[in-house]
Amino acid sequence: MNDPLKNTGYKGGSPRTRYQYNHKVIKPKIYDNEDAQKIIVILSNQYSKDYIIKEDLTMFLSILKDLKLNNNYDRNYKYNSTVINNIQSTLEQLHSDNRINDNYLQYLINGITYIIDNVIPVKEEIPTPPPPDKVGEGSKLISSYSNNSVNIRNPQEKQKVNKNLKAKDILKISNTVKDHYLGYNISKDELILYSKYLTDLKNGIIIDKTRKELPHLLSKTYEFINGAYNDDLLSISQLTFLIQENGILIKLERPLQPKEEKIIDPTLSTISPGYKK
Numbered sequence: 001m002n003d004p005l006k007n008t009g010y011k012g013g014s015p016r017t018r019y020q021y022n023h024k025v026i027k028p029k030i031y032d033n034e035d036a037q038k039i040i041v042i043l044s045n046q047y048s049k050d051y052i053i054k055e056d057l058t059m060f061l062s063i064l065k066d067l068k069l070n071n072n073y074d075r076n077y078k079y080n081s082t083v084i085n086n087i088q089s090t091l092e093q094l095h096s097d098n099r100i101n102d103n104y105l106q107y108l109i110n111g112i113t114y115i116i117d118n119v120i121p122v123k124e125e126i127p128t129p130p131p132p133d134k135v136g137e138g139s140k141l142i143s144s145y146s147n148n149s150v151n152i153r154n155p156q157e158k159q160k161v162n163k164n165l166k167a168k169d170i171l172k173i174s175n176t177v178k179d180h181y182l183g184y185n186i187s188k189d190e191l192i193l194y195s196k197y198l199t200d201l202k203n204g205i206i207i208d209k210t211r212k213e214l215p216h217l218l219s220k221t222y223e224f225i226n227g228a229y230n231d232d233l234l235s236i237s238q239l240t241f242l243i244q245e246n247g248i249l250i251k252l253e254r255p256l257q258p259k260e261e262k263i264i265d266p267t268l269s270t271i272s273p274g275y276k277k
Contacts, residue, residue: 040111050121068105195246
């Protein structure tokens with residue numbers, strides 16, 4: 001009797017299970033406080049540079065509170081800031097999909113409240129050209145630093161060619177400190193001490209040579225700021241901004257520091273030298 005499956009190419013096995021697929025189900029990401037922190041940093045930077053007005057940030061805060069409580073609010077409200085418009089529409093979608101919870105929203109609310117209460121927007125200052133009789137006059141500029149020095153300005157006279165620090169320079173200093181702090185290269189106590197020294201500088205308090213030393217990066221950064229401030233290259237509003245950014249960092253939760261895995265050499269024996277089998 002001829003086999004009906006002989007000429008079909010069938011080689012055995014159950015025809016119903018032969019071509020089954022194992023589809024991997026990818027679960028949607030659930031956002032946590034670490035993700036909320038990224039939004040707070042963006043809003044803080046935008047607000048501190050006066051790209052976001054206080055009225056918009058206050059309205060956004062009110063809407064977040066309503067969103068958390070599932071209250072009705074004006075979903076068609078348009079902010080002056082495109083950044084807030086985009087963030088709000090994204091959060092509304094995530095909340096609808098249950099990918100952010102009340103803890104996430106409360107973390108955002110706390111962070112934005114701190115920004116409104118403590119951060120002062122600083123507009124980029126346009127330097128005023130020196131009068132004709134002052135052009136080419138020597139000025140003390142920062143060129144070298146010492147960790148043990150209080151007066152860190154180089155006495156060498158150089159020609160001044162508009163060296164005033166701009167907003168992008170101040171932001172670069174702030175971001176450098178932030179990156180080292182979030183990377184656990186700076187401790188919280190060290191950042192608090194650094195911020196205290198900047199506050200003392202702003203208030204005209206002289207720091208003596210017996211002050212507690214800062215780590216290398218913060219020490220060099222402080223000396224640079226001190227020299228620039230004393231040489232009128234850095235304004236009091238810019239110094240205030242740096243202090244405010246430190247305050248935000250100090251209050252924020254850092255991501256957990258990854259633990260280093262100990263690598264044990266497999267060729268090393270754990271048996272005592274005096275042990276006999």
